[in-house]
Amino acid sequence: MNVMTKPVFDVERIRADFPILSQTVRGKPLVFLDSAASAQKPRPVIDAMVQAMETQYANVHRGLHWMSERTTDAYEGTRDAVARLINAPSRDEIVFAKNTTEGINLVAHSYGRGIMKPGQAVVISEMEHHANLVPWQMLRDAHGVELRVAPITDSGELDMAGLEALLQDRKVGLVAVTHMSNVLGTVVPAARVAALAHEYGAKALFDGSQAAVHRPVDVQAIGADFYLFTAHKLYGPTGIGVLWARRELLEAMPPFMGGGDMIGTVSFERSTWAEIPHKFEAGTPAIIEAIGLKAAVEYVEAIGFDAITAHEARLTDHALARLSDIPGLRVLGAAQDRGGVFSFTMEGAHAHDIATLLDRQGIAVRAGNHCAEPLMRRLGVDSSARASTGIYTTMAEIDALADTLLRVREFFA
Amino acid sequence: MNVMTKPVFDVERIRADFPILSQTVRGKPLVFLDSAASAQKPRPVIDAMVQAMETQYANVHRGLHWMSERTTDAYEGTRDAVARLINAPSRDEIVFAKNTTEGINLVAHSYGRGIMKPGQAVVISEMEHHANLVPWQMLRDAHGVELRVAPITDSGELDMAGLEALLQDRKVGLVAVTHMSNVLGTVVPAARVAALAHEYGAKALFDGSQAAVHRPVDVQAIGADFYLFTAHKLYGPTGIGVLWARRELLEAMPPFMGGGDMIGTVSFERSTWAEIPHKFEAGTPAIIEAIGLKAAVEYVEAIGFDAITAHEARLTDHALARLSDIPGLRVLGAAQDRGGVFSFTMEGAHAHDIATLLDRQGIAVRAGNHCAEPLMRRLGVDSSARASTGIYTTMAEIDALADTLLRVREFFA
Amino acid sequence: MFDDLRDLYSAEIRAHGRTPAHGQRPAVFDASAKGDNPMCGDRVQVFVRRDDGRVAEAGFEARGCEITVASADLMCEAVRGQPVGHIRALSDQVAAMARTGRCEACDEALRDVHPLSAVHEYPSRVKCVTLPWHALLAALHGEKETTSE
Amino acid sequence: MFDDLRDLYSAEIRAHGRTPAHGQRPAVFDASAKGDNPMCGDRVQVFVRRDDGRVAEAGFEARGCEITVASADLMCEAVRGQPVGHIRALSDQVAAMARTGRCEACDEALRDVHPLSAVHEYPSRVKCVTLPWHALLAALHGEKETTSE
Ligand SMILES: Cc1ncc(COP(=O)(O)O)c(C=O)c1O
């Protein structure tokens, strides 16, 4: 891609690529501020999936015929695109899973049960999504691995000193933290976390479900050992996510699931495993979805993360300014480095009621605990409303949110 | 659906629904005889997915807004459609997995490790796909469960006496067999297998990956305990499959993967699980794919399994007649009850070479061990070519295959 | 701006939602159960005292939205004096009402609950209405926890 | 009918594929390794005898298609007398040739292997060509098994 010819960021042009954004909801134009839960899909992603299904489809890896060869090329081509996106040293280190959640469960099984020893510990943080918490609890209960929780500061940032304290006894085998909080918007200093983990002999895993959407990711610059993200938040299809891990880790890890495509040879007595990444991809993969993911990666690359983060910074500044002007409204978290995710509570109005009122005006936000129940407890709230931005979010939409919230406040006064 | 108004089976009308079938390959019209590996997608499936992405999409279960509610309804509606398709007693018993393979791994984990005791045994058969073999090997190696293999007869049918012999000591907790072989086309008498398993105190699992495409499935009439199939073979999307199991089994089984959506409440100390089926669906599901699966189910239901099986019987009789006329060609398996899957070897020509020659004429068949290496060994062949039919397969395509195979034979003479 | 929401957030409902009459643990109770809505974090704990096969008193503690609290409060009102064996029928009627918006065949005891039927336009809020009823049934059946799924 | 396949299935290749000259275990060998193509079940076992830093003799046993057998046979022919240290370079050239169909810079020793370049039009068959080479490299490096992935 030639950086010189990259068009300037034009949010209206981008919006034109997303058919759903011209829909109305309850008679009002859709204002979609729930992209952190799942993002909308641009036409190139939809088209790539349709084109595959209409013109070039068969099962992959197994067929000795033209359709299968072409489909295999397309499917495998996504590994190259993803490797480039996150600057992975090798395409063979890109494993496709159903979503981030499956990827983390894979690591909890194949690295946690497969490599870690009972008595070792896993460190997570207080601001993890359940996807990066429950699998480690299950590992703890099944395998006798200790689960430690690194604190966050009152501003909603990872407490680095607190993290380091948990590493002192060198029992920690893995530090598994989010790269960006889906509640607070906090971007975690991943390179520092990785360096700290390594200093104490632990590996570092990052849940990039949110970060990969909002920031350029370079797994080598971070020094990560494992990195995960999920396509549906990156403007891609549902049903596919990515686990990247260092080659030597993947090679040492036993497989997660058994079945076709992940084997070397099979007899009733014994089976051998395929090379990475295939060892971790049992059964027919999400073929059409991989093809859609490639289109999504190319779509964000064509816009460029410079433009994306700049747009997001403008939106974020504006949103924080407008929201902090609303009496009784409290934005959760105040991290220095934060992305376009704003969770808030409002005096006298419960988050669900807020969400329903906003919905009536066509404004889609989420309300609840955002799959981060322990974090909500830490913040001392039961639930919150959350507005989150995408590349298609406009200043006018932020204004619509803020204006409507002022009316919500009156309604509940 | 009103049976009275069901149109007669018209293969040309059906073909018109599948855009890919008008493609050419290497300059020849595509003759797609690899549907057992993965089937092509009709327009209603493609349209349903596109429509969701273009007009009605958000993450499910979590949103308090219109898009999320509508998407949740659509996603959950697929459970009703699938329950109806296989006559499941309750929609809550329908669990979505990535594919059959993940479904079987789920059972091997949550039922195998979770409920079965070391020293118990699992019985599979000699004609299993690796998907219904490797997970049980992994269970054996991790959990001390014995793996027994029920023999097949020389005609490629399940040896019922051999199966019964394996059950005598009542150590078997689970009989897990294919409902239809992906190599031999053999349809297994599932109700008899289930009755036998139950007589000896075992549960019965059926891998319906092939059967669900070719036969009406009634899990209650079969008396099954677990039933699995995969959408991409049923003219549906990749990335989604179905595990059905009896409610009391699903309720007793611990979860497979941890994460969002599968929890009740979460604290760092302890989590509780959601009700079934959500307990087994961690993370953002394959939403668009579920919507496509519903369209696929409705598509085959509208055609009707009476018409589908009748069409397939005609194709099968014709194919067996034509293939058996080719000197040196050996069709593997000769079951009484068989579906549209024909594996064969040819004297003097290796399966791969056959496949390449057929491909040159636009005819897509598969060659290799069909993810059933132990079965190939049992049959005394290294590999075979396989032609398999779908609802869109025509008599003329069977003729094209047979005619071309005669030329292949000459080529290699 | 929110005129079409005045049905759901009627003065009646809002009063019950903000200043519930039964929003506390009764001094005496013989059964209790918690109800959780795992998708959003709402939680209701219902306490009930039975007398001679009837619900003598019900109360609750909740962390939840106005609709949940209103539903819990209206429920406590509605079930007082009802035969224990009749509660499931009432609960089923409320659930159907919340889903469909209609309640022609509803029990007279549910009269004050009717305004909550406006929730049927907001499917994801239906659980807010049914959660307290699930908890009540669980309490009467001796369970400790339930969910609104 | 199969005219466009006469390149890949040339008389030369077919002869090597059907009646390979080296298709047996040599009487004496000092290294051996198996190669598996897990996607299709092909298997080649390669045997090699070294002498003074060169490949003195190579042979194989295969269950596989004509292309695999022909490739194995042509390989055994091509590597005879080659320095052991040169085999990886040859193998890389064959792999590139099979993928791209071109081999301008190929070693003279690979002259007879060239016709196999026709396989590049059939990507899934490329492994048939490269599998024996993988097995040979594995044998020379003291491994026992390899795959063609
Ligand atoms: C009989 C049988 N079982 C299981 C599978 C695995 O299905 P999937 O790859 O979709 O998991 C297949 C198809 O590949 C099959 O034919």
Ligand SMILES: Cc1ncc(COP(=O)(O)O)c(C=O)c1O
């Ligand atoms: C930070 C974070 N981690 C993990 C996940 C889980 O992603 P998925 O549901 O696609 O597995 C999400 C989103 O739901 C998230 O925001």
